Amino acid sequence: MAKRYKVGVIGCGIGRSHISEGYAMHPDKYEVTVLCDLDEARLNAVADEFNVAGRIKSSDELMAMPDVDIIDICTPPAIHTKLILQALAAGKHVVCEKPLTGSLAELDDVVAAEQMAKGVLMPIYQYRYGDGVQQVRRIIESGLAGKPYVGTAETLWKRNAAYYDNPWRGRWATELGGVLMTHAIHLHDMLTYLMGPIDRVFARTATLVNTIEVEDCVSASLLMKNGALVSLTATLGSQEEISRLRLAFENVTFESNHSPYSPGDGPWRIIPANDEIGAKIGALLEGMPAVGRRFNGQMEAFYRTLEKGEKPPVTTTDARGSLELIAAIYHSNDINSDVALPITKGHSKYISWRP
Template sequence: MIRVAIVGTGGISAAHLAAYLSFPERCQIVALCDIYPEKAAILKEQHKLSCDIFSDSADIASRDDIDLVSICTPPYTHADLSVQFLNAGKHVLVEKPMSSSLAECDRMIAAAEKAKKILSVVGQNRFRDPIMKLKQVLDSGKMGKVVHAQVESYWWRGHVYYDLWWRGTWEKEGGGCTLNHAVHHIDMLQWMMGMPTKVQAIMSNTSHDNAEVEDLSIAVLSYPSGALAQITSSVVHHGEEQQLIFQGEKARISAPWKVYASVPKENGFPIKNVELENEIEQLYNELPSVPYSGHQGQIDNVLSAIENDTLTVLVDGYEGKKTLELITAIYMAASTGQQVELPLQPDSLFYTREGIMANATHFYEKTNSVTGFAKNDITLGGKYE
């Protein structure tokens, strides 16, 4: 039986809790931790848990009966907490984004390697049927070389969203919609296409004058193959209609799923390649479904690695760092107005948290700060089916 602690009992912790509770024969939640222990107590009561409650992460680290810790706290705490738990011999599953800076990622990866423990970064959309199947269709090569990718990470958040005490600042949230919302789509893009070599970007704050950070950014990525990708990250898009589109030499595929293939007429104008469309459609439909979806799928992946005594998970620290590196490059390009080349080096102005705070564009000063909302129900966009 794998014994689990959840640190941070805000909104996203519910997804972790539900996933762990779906595997009662494999794991047990033995501790909840929050700097506001009354929040943890409410969660414990809601789910009728038999567990201890702590307000200090050191109490979790010192427990010998905890194997795995889920970190569901604000981004600026991720590195210190992960290192603390890894040094104490615990496996770690940390929410997105991995941390506030690439330097912190390096610390986390080094701690995991030294402790010989799992460090997994939440990328739950990789564990959804439409995304897993899209990846496999891309890898099949049936659509040819990818020449263009389009990522629309469209979310909408009201003005009051940034009143929460840790949101809306470079110091504590680490960024705006590019880091904390589009991270899902950027993770999926780099998983499917790899890392670009050059990034150009612009960003703005159009609707949230209670936040230092951006609420809209647009980036263009250049790949060694000559392919281009564009990413729009937003919390100002009503309807939250999100998609990933890949244009190949022979066909176009996307999530939500759609396939379209063209061949040229004698004059170069397109006509449908029905045969290839049907072939790709058949491949997609015949691919197996994931056994568990979303956070449940990722937690199954981590539990299985622990049970099989392996450190191999789908989204490890190196994968988490790649995603953050791409986001950091977008911030650097947008803040400096210059094209950024990857990989970023440790002497980059944006490699450390302090460097980001000093050099990233500050749009407004945060004026309001609340410790929590009376109701904190989370609504989710991004239906890929």
């Protein structure tokens, strides 16, 4: 009989979305038994909504609960590393929101801990899930798309002073970065999920929209390891919110939907070079099962890997790619030159990308 995993969630902000879109969509696979939050009103509101009996304010208490299988970390970013290491040491499986850690050095500490741990760690990158992005991934992996040429990734969102009227947002010490870290990180992960790893980065960052410490506008140029050229644009000053990928390959051009928070959903525009390619793509996608969107799809995929004893569907290696890109963008802006990846021990941004 398949196991039903008991979950404890730390942080009832984005944690509520993990429950409503993820765990609650799979009641045969997961049971959220405990919620942990310092805000008692928010804790009780979410617990009441989902009929969760366990309600605590101490993460230490949650770590010590023997009947909790998975700890899902949805706190502000600065304490992610501490909680991940604590949960792995307690023998739990761990799910953690972005960013996984506050530096590449911390990420290497987490990787070392995971290698010795009983449980596994899955970073959250929910934009990988949905019919649109998964169909495109299948086409690319089949070889039908051919050689990649260029791509654009646009994260054009709106955040104002009211959003930053919060004790941890907009500050290097607690948010760890700006639009790159909190907003564009998911679309940029989707980009590399489809276009492969990055070789070099040139970038500019600026704080133009809000009076905050961190950046809220970015422009970057990427050279991918497969030779493709990609441009990234991100801002928190767009009057219309969209997230958009457009990828030009030898045989197909792809364009995501423009939904700011679920660009992985279908349909995507799939524009073949000719009728023959179009027919092959149609045959490839025929009968492809539907893929759950966002947290739904990721939690379903996570369950399958837990049951099979496989690595999770999103790994610390994937998280490293995201954090290396962010560190490279900050470094490129600082030195006014392009930056080669990977960023490893000894690099000036390895210990911290924060100024």
